[in-house]
Amino acid sequence: MRLSTATLWILAAFSNCAIATTAAGVFKIPIHKNSRHRPNTRARAFKTLKKYGHHNRLSPRDFGRLPVTDVENDVEYYGIVGIGTPPQMFKLDMDTGSSDLWIPSLKCVDHNIKCARHARFDPSLSSTVTELETPWQIAYGDGSTVSGHLAIDRIKFSDITIENQLFGMADRESSSFLEDVVDGVFGLGFPALSALSLDEEDLKGMDAATRKKINSKGGIQRMNNAVLSSIMNHAMLPAAVFGVWLGSAKDASDSDPNGSDGExxxxxxxxxxxxxxxxYLPITHSKYWQVQVEGVNLEGEDMLIQGDTIIDTGTTLLVFPAKHAKRINSAIGAKSDPWDGWILPCDSNKEGSLEFMMGGTTFLVRRQDLVREKVKHKAGWCYSAVTATPGEVMIFGDVFIRNNYCVFDVKNLAVGIAPIRRQ
Structure with missing residues (x-):
């Protein structure tokens, strides 16, 4: 859930990882709401800027469902994932914009007491863990980092169990991570984006007991850095795809209080x-879930926007190059404030939609979804869901995905999109 205008330090490794499940059936990740969190569009825009520097007809049967929770005002969504034996539970951001699985370690409190707010992995409580001294780090252009050491253990969510999954234990986290509601990240991007790796040279530097333990689990070739590959290699999955539905707080009701969650x-x-x-839109860059945008319209007005966009569940807002963000925000009545970024009257026209042309099809984002939380010190003003980046990247985050069901097709390197069905 971090976007960077600089290049991430990444290492790519791609190998098989053994996966087991108790029985064929339902594999879902629910996503849930955190009522204690408060929306902060400015912070979300800042976090986003730190992150980045045809398909066969599928069965409608239920496989691999994992509900996810909507953090207040549709800021982000997390799923509950267990790591270790017995499983230690973590709130993880289900993030198609990154590829690594990492969680806080016990050591992170030694570096910053704020880490105590999060669940932390205790290796002494897991009978299946292999803790390694191999370091890892992700560094961002603004200097923020997360770093620590690697480990291998069992991952569980829904009815899926992944054996021998490589993941990061974060010993140090920058303030933006420490302040977040989620404990860590469950990356669902491509292996080429991964910052975690383990190879034969790492094995040579380990003590004999650790080498023996890794070999007993199938050796380095069984250690997979990208959790997406582990899931997609599951023998019981009918297709190498996953679908994402995100609910909206604006659509929740008394009869459906969990309508803002998703799965x-x-x-x-x-x-x-x-x-x-x-x-279905073909991926234009196999590092990201990136597809081509043919045009953007607002009430018949051509915004003169074309190019590639990243479909990213780990980003809250709609992100455009500065000139395009200015054009869209001006069209919806927003202004650029030197302190608060793009803001617009809370009672702005909420009728109609922002239209995106992709693959010869028009997809919509309701104008009401472009108006976010109130600016505390400016009565009558709210934040805009459209933000700017100094680079050329476009990112369609949760604002887009809440309006459009998205299917991430790993086998065919494509993203399938259709308008969500509203109750």
Whole structure:
């Protein structure tokens, strides 16, 4: 959930990882709401800028469902994932914009007491862990970092168990991570984006007991750095895809209080969540879930925007190059404030939609979803969901995904999109 205008320090490793499940059936990750969190569009825009420097018809059956929780005002979504034996539970950001799985370690409190707010992994409580001294680090252009050491253990969510998964234990986290509601990240991007790796040279530097333990688990070739590959290699999944539905706080009701939550479903799609047919868009860069945008319109006005965009569940807002963000925000009545960024009247026109042309199909984001929380010290003003980056990157985050069901097709390197079905 970090976007950087500089290049991430990444190492790519791609190998198989053994996966087991108790039985064929439902593999879902629910996503849940955190009522204590308060929205902060400025912070979300800042975090986003630190992060980045046809398909066969699927069965509508339920596979691999993991519900996810909506953090207040649709800021972000997390799923509950267990690591170790017995599993220690963590709130993890389900993030298609990154590829690594990492969680806080016990040591992180030694460097910053704020880490105590989060769940921390205790290796002494797991009978299946292999803790390594191999270091890892992700560094960002603004100097923020997360770093620590590697470990291998069992990962569990829904009915899926992943054996021998390589993951990062964070000993140090920058303030933006420490202040977040989630404990860590569950990256669902491509292996080429991964910052975690383990190779034969690492094995040579380990003590004999650790080498023996790793070999007993199948050796280095079984250690997979990208959790997405581990999931997609599951023999019981009918297809190497996952579908994402994100609910909206604006659509929740007394009869459906959890309408703002959502779910990730692995190996299949949920046809009840969208209208019509999915439009599949080929990936234009196999490092990200990146597809081509043919145009952007607002009430018939061409915004003169084309290019590639990243479909990113780990980003809250719609991110455009500065000139495009200015054009869209001006069209919806927003202004650029030197302290608060793009803001607009809370009672702005909320009728109509922002339209995105992709793959010959038009996808919508409701104008009401472009108006976010109130600016505390400016009565009557709210934050805009459209933010700017000094670079050329476009990112369609949760604001887009809440309006459009998304299928991430690993085998065919494509993203399927269709309008969500509203109750």
């Amino acid at each position: 990730f479903i692995f190996g299949s799609i949920d046809t009840t969540r969208f209208e019509g047919e999915l439009t």
